[in-house]
Amino acid sequence: MFNRTGQIVYKTARRIVIAVVGGTILLIGLVMLLTPGPGVLVIAAGLGILGLEFAWARRWLGEVKKRSGKALDSVRQNGIGKQRRYFSFQQQTLHYFSRPHSKVLRQPVTGKAAWTAEDVREDSQWQYSLNAEQISELQTALETAKGKFKFTQALTKNDFPLPGLQPLITAWRSNIESGLGFQLIRGIPVEQWSPQDAEIFFWCFGLHLGIPGAQNPEGDLLGHVIDTSDGQPDTSKRYYQTSNNIAYHCDAADAVGLLCLQPAQQGGESRIVSSISIYNEILTRRPDLINRLYRPFLLDAHGENGINTIPIRPCRYYAGQLRTFFHSDYFRSVQQYPKVGPLPEDVQTLLDEYDSIANSPEYYLSMDLHPGDIQLLSNHTILHARTAYTDFAEPERRRHLLRLWLSFPNRTGFTGRMRKLFSKTQLAGSLIKAKLAFSRH
C-alpha cells in the first residue's frame, strides 16, 4: 500500500517538476522570440523536457524541428522572397573571376586607384566619421530590423531602412568600385550593442552596399575574424582564425568589409596597398615580365575536395580597368606539391617584386582599426595584409572583427559580349571542376 502510494507521489512529483521546468524554459523561449536570437532553440529545449512526460509536447517539438529546418534550408539556399539575398560560394567566385580582358596593358594606369602612401595619408576622402544624427538613424534601423523577428540572414535591405544615409552609401560604393578602392567609416556604436545587435547591423549594412556571399565552401556569410588557435599551431585553422601575420592577398569577392568589435592588445595592424600602383612600378622595373602577369599562376587550394592547385591569371585588363588577383602565400605554397615543384623563375621573380613593392612604406597604408570602425576594400585594385598580434589574456577581450564578402552585381566594364564570353557555363568548366576550394587565407 505504502509502495503504491509512494509510486503515485513520485510520478505526480516528477510530472510537476517536468511541467514547471519545461514550462518555464518554453516560456523563456517564447519571450526570446520577441528579440532576434536563439528563441526557437530554447523553445525546442523546453518542449524536449516537457516531452518526457507529455505527448502533446513531443508532437509540438516534431513540428518545430520540421518547420525551423525548412525555414533555415530555404534561407540558406534562396533567401526569402524574390530579391536575391546573397551569393553561394560558387556564385560569388564565378562572379569575382568573371573579369573581362582585351589586351596586355603596357602603359602606366592613371587615376585615383593608382595611389601611393603619400597620396592618401593626409587625404580625408577615404575616412568618414558618422555624426550623431547618422548614428541615430542606424539605431532606429536596428530597432526596426529587430522588430521583424527574423533570422539575421533573412533580413532584407527594406528591414533596415537608411534613407538619410543612402547618398553616402552610394558614394562609398563608388569609391570602392572606381575610386581609391577603399573606405573607412568610423563611429558605429558597437560598444553600446550586444554582439547580436552588431551582427544584425553589419549584415543589413552590407545589404545596402552589395550582395553578401559565402566566405568558404561551408557557406559562412558573416565571418568572425578571431584567433581560435589558443596559441597552438594547427594547420587546419584558416589564417584569419590565428594571430599570425597574413601576407598581401585578395579575397575572392568584389569587396571585403570588416567591422571592428575589439582590437588586439598589441599588433594586428591592417595594411593595404594599391595593386594598380604595384603594376605601374613593375612596368618600370621589369617591363619584360608584364606579359607573365596575364598568364596563369597556380594557387594553392590546400587539397580541399581533392584539389591541390587552381590556375589563376593575376591580371585582367578591359575598357580602361585593370583588375588584379594576388595571393602571396598561396601562389608560393604550391611548391609543396611534388607535381608542381619549384616555381618557374619568372613567377618567382614576379612574386618577389610584388611583395617587395607592397611591403615598401612608400606604397602601403597602415590602419589601426578601433571598435566601431568599418573598413571596406576592393579586391580588384587593393591588396590587404595584417601584422601578427597579441591578444589580451581574458577570452572576452580577444581581437574580434566581423567580416562580409560583398559582390557588386552591376560591376562596370562588363559588356554583353564579355558576359557571353565569360558565361557561367564556361567558367563552370574551368572553375567549378576545380571545386573552387581556395577560401582559406
Ligand SMILES: [Fe+2]
Ligand atoms: Fe583577406
